[in-house]
Amino acid sequence: MVSRRVRNYLGVFLVWLLLVLVLVSAGVISLPIPAPSPDSYDHATVTIHDENGTRLGSVDARVADTTHKRYIGLSDTEHLPRDEGMLFTYDAAQNHTYVMREMSFPIDIVYIGADDRITSIHHAPKPPEGADGNEYQYPGYGQYVLEVNHHWTTERDVEVGDRVRIENE
Structure with a gap:
């Protein structure tokens, strides 16, 4: 059984991850793309x-x-x-x-x-x-x-x- 604290951390992490994905897809922030060798x-x-x-x-x-x-x-x-x-x-x-x-x-x-x-x-x-x-x-x-x-x-x-x-x- 997963503790309440772990569920809370997991929930916060998922919210932040979703927010980053939305901002990247909207072009508000960009992630560096490494150059091909x-x-x-x-x-x-x-x-x-x-x-x-x-x-x-x-x-x-x-x-x-x-x-x-x-x-x-x-x-x-x-x-x-x-x-x-x-x-x-x-x-x-x-x-x-x-x-x-x-x-x-x-x-x-x-x-x-x-x-x-x-x-x-x-x-x-x-x-x-x-x-x-x-x-x-x-x-x-x-x-x-x-x-x-x-x-x-x-x-x-x-x-x-x-x-x-x-x-x-």
Whole structure:
């Protein structure tokens, strides 16, 4: 038989647990979600060609192919090595808005349509110190979104309309 004191503690615990669950589901409070480990990502080689077929550049990209990996993205990453990036994949082309949440360096955000052509490019600066980055929004349309180092696209003359080839490793 359970004592009255234990039942009271259990009742208080359940009320607090229910309150936390309601506040989390309502978005009033958030619980930290750990970032995926770097070795949990698949990799792909992403190569960009101009309209004449000339190779403009290539990156080794971590593939963010789950909701959790897409949400975390490059947040809390200290830097992005040269010619590396992150490729966000979706089942179909659609409108997206990417933000600079917890970013400590600037990036280029490249939207790629289902036809493997670049639909838009944003040069996203590092958010100011103390900003959460969510107010820095970069919309676009695509089935894929490639994040690379800031001005990687400019240095290689990558433009809207260029063709992208993705090879899984």
